[in-house]
Amino acid sequence: MARSQLQKLGTYLRPHWPTAALGIFALLIVNIVGVWIPLLIRNGIDDLQVTFSFNRVLYYVMLVLLLATVMLFIRMASRILLFGVGRQVEFDLKQRIFTHLLTLDPAYFARNTAGELISRATSDVDNIRRLLGFAILSLANTVFAYALTVPVMLSINVRLTLVALAVYPLMLVLVQLFSQRLRTEQIEVQEQLSRLSDLIQEDMSGISLIKIYAQEQNEQRAFENLNQRLLNANLTLARTRNTLFPLLGGLASISLLVILATGAGAIADGLLTVGDFVALILYVERLVFPTALLGFTITAYQRGEVSIDRVEAILDAVPQIQTAPTALSLPVDQVKGRLEAHNLSYTYPGSNGPALNGVNFTLYPGETVAIVGPIGSGKSTLANALPRLLNIQPGQLFLDGQDITQIALADLRRAIAYVPQDSFLFSTSIQNNIRYGDPLSELPEVELAAKQAEIDQEILNFPQRYKTIVGERGITLSGGQRQRTALARALLVDAPILVLDDALSSVDNRTATAILQSLSEGTLQKTVIFISHQMSAAATADRILVMDQGHILQVGSHDQLMAQGGLYRSLWEQHQLASVLQ
Numbered sequence: 001m002a003r004s005q006l007q008k009l010g011t012y013l014r015p016h017w018p019t020a021a022l023g024i025f026a027l028l029i030v031n032i033v034g035v036w037i038p039l040l041i042r043n044g045i046d047d048l049q050v051t052f053s054f055n056r057v058l059y060y061v062m063l064v065l066l067l068a069t070v071m072l073f074i075r076m077a078s079r080i081l082l083f084g085v086g087r088q089v090e091f092d093l094k095q096r097i098f099t100h101l102l103t104l105d106p107a108y109f110a111r112n113t114a115g116e117l118i119s120r121a122t123s124d125v126d127n128i129r130r131l132l133g134f135a136i137l138s139l140a141n142t143v144f145a146y147a148l149t150v151p152v153m154l155s156i157n158v159r160l161t162l163v164a165l166a167v168y169p170l171m172l173v174l175v176q177l178f179s180q181r182l183r184t185e186q187i188e189v190q191e192q193l194s195r196l197s198d199l200i201q202e203d204m205s206g207i208s209l210i211k212i213y214a215q216e217q218n219e220q221r222a223f224e225n226l227n228q229r230l231l232n233a234n235l236t237l238a239r240t241r242n243t244l245f246p247l248l249g250g251l252a253s254i255s256l257l258v259i260l261a262t263g264a265g266a267i268a269d270g271l272l273t274v275g276d277f278v279a280l281i282l283y284v285e286r287l288v289f290p291t292a293l294l295g296f297t298i299t300a301y302q303r304g305e306v307s308i309d310r311v312e313a314i315l316d317a318v319p320q321i322q323t324a325p326t327a328l329s330l331p332v333d334q335v336k337g338r339l340e341a342h343n344l345s346y347t348y349p350g351s352n353g354p355a356l357n358g359v360n361f362t363l364y365p366g367e368t369v370a371i372v373g374p375i376g377s378g379k380s381t382l383a384n385a386l387p388r389l390l391n392i393q394p395g396q397l398f399l400d401g402q403d404i405t406q407i408a409l410a411d412l413r414r415a416i417a418y419v420p421q422d423s424f425l426f427s428t429s430i431q432n433n434i435r436y437g438d439p440l441s442e443l444p445e446v447e448l449a450a451k452q453a454e455i456d457q458e459i460l461n462f463p464q465r466y467k468t469i470v471g472e473r474g475i476t477l478s479g480g481q482r483q484r485t486a487l488a489r490a491l492l493v494d495a496p497i498l499v500l501d502d503a504l505s506s507v508d509n510r511t512a513t514a515i516l517q518s519l520s521e522g523t524l525q526k527t528v529i530f531i532s533h534q535m536s537a538a539a540t541a542d543r544i545l546v547m548d549q550g551h552i553l554q555v556g557s558h559d560q561l562m563a564q565g566g567l568y569r570s571l572w573e574q575h576q577l578a579s580v581l582q
Contacts, residue, residue, distance in 0.1 A: 008308050012089045012132065019088075023081030024140045026074050031144035033071040035152055037064055038282035042275035049274065079137065086133025090125055097121045097314055105321045106389055107349070115198025120314055123193055124307035131304030138297040142290040153283050156276045160262055164255040164284055171251055171291060178244045185237040186306045192230040199226055252291040256284045320391045323409040328402065330411040337365040337496040337527035339386065340398040345550075346381060346390055355381040357550035365496075368516065368528040370538035372571060373547035379531045380421065382547070383501040386529070387416045399497075417495035419503035423486035425477070430459055431466040433485055437493035445492060453488035454515050455481060480511075487515070497527045504532065512537040535575035544568065 013020055044060035101117065109117075153161040203210060203219055210219055259280055266272035344359040356378050363369050371379050384390050385397060386404075394405040404412055417437070425433050434449055435441040446466060450456040458481060462468040470476050470485075477485065483503055490498060504512040512534050532538050539558040546554035546561065546568045554561055554568050561568040 008312060009132065009304075012093065012128070013085070015092065016085045016088050019081055020085045020136070023078045023085065023137070026078035026081065027137065027140050028144055030071050030075045030078060031141070031148050033067050033074070034145075034286060035148045035283075037067050037071075038279040038286075039152070040064060040067070041282065042273075042279035045275035045278055046273050082137045082140075083133040085136075086129040086131075089132050090129035093125045093128060093311065094121060097125070097311065100315055100317070103319045103322075104317055105319055105391065106384075107320065107391075108317060113198045113201075115196075115201040116194045117314070118201065119190070119194040119197045120307075120310050124190065124310045127303040127307035128311065131301065131307075135297050135301055135304065138290070142297070145287060145290045149283050149286055153280060156280055157266065157272055160259060160266060160272070160280060163262060164258050164280070166258075167251045167254045168291070171248055174244065174247055174251075178240065181240055182237070182244075183305060185233065185240060186303050189230070189233045189237055190306055190310065192226070192233045196223075196226045196230050199223060248291060249288070252288040256281065256288065259284050321388055321409070324406055327406050327408045330399070330402065330407050330415065332411070332414045332495065335415040335496040336400050337363075338400050339363040339497065339527065339529075340401075342396055342398070344382075344385065344392070344396040346385060346392060348381075354550050356385070359550070359552055361545060361552060361555070363527055363529065365527055367543065368530065368541045370541035370544045371529065371531045371547060372533070372535065372538050372544060372568070374567075374571075376549075377547040378550040379547055380501050381550075383418070383420070383499050383529070383531055386497075386499055387413050387418050389418075414493075415495055416497045416499060417490035417493050418499045419483075419486050419490045419501065421502045421505070423479075423482040423503065425470050425482055425485060427470065429464075429467050429469055430462075430485060433470060434466075434488045434492055436489055441492060446488075449488040449492040450485075452491050452515075452518055453484045454511050454518075455484035455488055484515075495526075497529070499529045499531075501531045502533065504534065504537065513540055516540050535572050539572075546571075 040060065040063060044056075044064075048056060048060075098121070150161070150165070153164075199222060203223075210216060259277075263272060263277045263280065267274060267277055340362045341359050344356055345354050346356040347354040359378075359382065371382065373379055381390065385392050388404060388409060392405065394403055397404045399407060399412065399415065426436070431443065431446050432439075434446045438445075443466065447456060450459055450466075459465055459468070468476075470482075483505070487500070487503055490500075504515065512532070513536060516528075516530060516537055517540060528541075530538065530541060538544055541558075543555060543557060544561055545552050546566075548567055554564060554566055556564065562572065
């Protein structure tokens with residue numbers, strides 16, 4: 001294992017080193033007792049050859065039984081302690097991963113699939129747990145077994161000990177030969193598991209689409225293909241492991257055969273007592289198990305080594321959008337709601353052209369502004385830029401005269417209630433979804449927000465009303481109901497600025513217009529930015545910004561823009577024609 005990975009393991013263990021040290025100390029006691037018992041048996045055999053009596057036999061039997069019982073309980077304690085450390089590290093890592101994921105910007109999740117991240121936070125963390133539990137226990141036990149047993153064996157008979165241990169260097173050669181192969185195969189297993197997890201996550205999220213297009217058979221074949229690849233990868237790894245482990249165990253057993261073959265001659269020549277011979281056999285047997293277990297330990301190390309890299313890849317990801325060290329605090333009750341853009345430009349990574357190009361505007365407190373334009377004109381990019389969901393450069397966007405990159409991120413996002421195109425709802429009650437931004441809100445506040453979003457009456461028609469569970473992503477609600485529930489969630493937090501990114505696209509024009517009029521009349525100093533393709537709803541705004549290809553082409557009220565002609569009038573005429581054809 002590389003030095004950097006060992007340092008990471010040390011970092012994981014540092015908070016729990018007292019428990020780990022206690023577990024390792026318990027293993028030391030176990031091995032000391034384990035070495036003592038064969039010496040006691042040797043002394044008993046030699047003693048009984050001279051003076052045999054039932055009382056002496058009973059004495060040695062009871063003493064060995066007592067020591068074995070003590071060793072049993074101490075070994076149990078060592079396993080509880082060391083395996084417990086592994087569980088604690090697993091808990092800590094999952095907390096760290098989840099907390100760190102919450103700090104990363106949306107672009108990171110666009111590059112990394114949910115299935116991949118879930119696999120790393122579960123399967124890979126589980127491998128690290130095994131490394132820090134089983135592998136440390138096994139390695140410490142092996143080190144203590146050799147460190148305590150071999151000197152005692154040498155003190156009994158140097159020649160027989162060296163002959164018995166002669167095959168053990170071959171084990172190190174085997175380990176070296178198989179090490180890289182095991183690591184490569186373990187990487188393949190983890191990657192195939194991630195792909196399978198990703199497919200399951202996508203299919204469960206898109207189950208309705210699969211059924212609409214009758215693609216169950218295709219998805220089943222895709223799953224079978226990935227599942228077969230995972231099976232093949234696991235079988236390849238299993239074949240390698242099942243080749244290595246018997247070889248290690250077999251080499252360890254050869255030393256026992258050597259002792260049996262050569263020990264008899266040593267006894268006949270008077271170089272070895274029967275008690276010494278029995279003790280050597282017991283010591284060799286003591287080394288067989290930890291040596292054979294070395295194969296499992298190596299596998300745990302290989303799994304852990306791969307998994308550490310995969311987990312650290314998440315933890316090493318640096319959030320591109322962070323609160324600047326010199327950022328200012330901006331309490332939400334002091335925000336007026338004036339927004340300015342000065343030559344605002346933004347290009348998505350890997351894109352050939354800018355999504356926003358030299359955008360300039362000023363939005364005043366309490367003003368309702370609609371943003372319209374063709375698909376791909378940069379409207380959603382502008383909406384994402386306002387709460388800094390995109391990594392906007394300094395000096396381009398300002399809130400109440402303050403550069404948004406110099407405002408504490410939490411303060412900025414508390415000042416802007418943003419309803420994106422995707423009206424995501426959690427699998428909980430409607431009440432909890434609406435009060436997500438303020439979990440301590442009481443039911444009357446939730447009902448008021450629902451009324452403002454024109455969803456209250458429909459909720460009251462549900463059997464359990466506000467206690468109704470909406471299912472994953474709000475699947476039990478219609479598209480319009482999901483959007484209005486998401487709008488109610490934004491209205492509940494009562495932020496000075498409200499950004500609606502096509503958030504009423506599934507709502508009919510009459511309801512959308514009523515909602516906008518309610519916002520304009522009832523929110524006083526709230527600045528409302530409404531991005532929509534519903535031209536009749538946009539026409540009610542105080543001002544309208546017309547965007548195309550990342551530029552703002554026109555600014556004005558509905559009447560002013562109709563008088564100007566240009567893109568806005570073209571969009572309005574298309575809307576009117578579509579209304580007639582419907």
